[in-house]
Amino acid sequence: DAKTTQPTSMDCAEGRAANLPCNHSTISGNEYVYWYRQIHSQGPQYIIHGLKNNETNEMASLIITEDRKSSTLILPHATLRDTAVYYCIVRVVGETSGSRLTFGEGTQLTVNP
Amino acid sequence: DTAVSQTPKYLVTQMGNDKSIKCEQNLGHDTMYWYKQDSKKFLKIMFSYNNKELIINETVPNRFSPKSPDKAHLNLHINSLELGDSAVYFCASSLVEKLFFGSGTQLSVL
Numbered sequence A: 001d002a003k004t005t006q007p008t009s010m011d012c013a014e015g016r017a018a019n020l021p022c023n024h025s026t027i028s029g030n031e032y033v034y035w036y037r038q039i040h041s042q043g044p045q046y047i048i049h050g051l052k053n054n055e056t057n058e059m060a061s062l063i064i065t066e067d068r069k070s071s072t073l074i075l076p077h078a079t080l081r082d083t084a085v086y087y088c089i090v091r092v093v094g095e096t097s098g099s100r101l102t103f104g105e106g107t108q109l110t111v112n113p
Numbered sequence B: 001d002t003a004v005s006q007t008p009k010y011l012v013t014q015m016g017n018d019k020s021i022k023c024e025q026n027l028g029h030d031t032m033y034w035y036k037q038d039s040k041k042f043l044k045i046m047f048s049y050n051n052k053e054l055i056i057n058e059t060v061p062n063r064f065s066p067k068s069p070d071k072a073h074l075n076l077h078i079n080s081l082e083l084g085d086s087a088v089y090f091c092a093s094s095l096v097e098k099l100f101f102g103s104g105t106q107l108s109v110l
Helices: none
Strands: A009-013 A018-023 A031-038 A045-050 A061-064 A070-075 A084-092 A107-112 B004-007 B010-013 B019-025 B031-037 B043-050 B053-057 B064-070 B073-078 B087-095 B098-101 B105-109
Touching: A009 A018, A018 A031, A018 A084, A018 A107, A031 A061, A045 A061, A045 A070, A045 B098, A070 A084, B004 B087, B010 B019, B019 B031, B019 B087, B019 B105, B031 B073, B043 B064, B043 B073, B073 B087
Parallel strands: A009 A107, B010 B105
Antiparallel strands: A018 A070, A031 A045, A031 A084, A061 A070, A084 A107, B004 B019, B019 B073, B031 B043, B031 B087, B043 B053, B064 B073, B087 B098, B087 B105
16 A cells, blocks of 8 residues: 655644645545544544545545545544544455554644634 | 443553453445554554454554454454553444444553
């Protein structure tokens, strides 16, 4: 699986958009970009994933660059409850060997009042 | 209704003891996992079962033995606990490639 690089930490003001970047310059054509987050003392939570088109759901938007070497997770109106570690993961989909997602260090997002 | 539930939430025990962590999912998923999160917060996969069959077994000591009585349950039994086993253990299940995690079991070996 391709390696990802994320900033160690970021801050965001409550109510503002939080833009979390991720570099995955060695991504292959059949690898998806996944985002999970882990709120303190809880299990990781799936946010969104995409292949090459931008994606949006009730939690966030995912913007993938045209060359697919980087992506940005956008939380449009961050709240204090969005304070968490955010993981960007690249993974081939469809293998029968299960989902061996590899979690890196992630980005600690702190939303400030 | 908790989708992936694991018990106990906290487990404190002495070195050398044997303990089990139970996991159940009510999502109807075929695949279940155990992940370990160490003190540095790295989350690593340990095992994966698909419909009761072991499909992923990372380099985990054989003191760790997963058991899947049916596809809704994946328990983790640990023999001869060591200090280094202290960590948070997460159970998860998946349909296709989206994982759903339990709330974790914090294991402390004294």
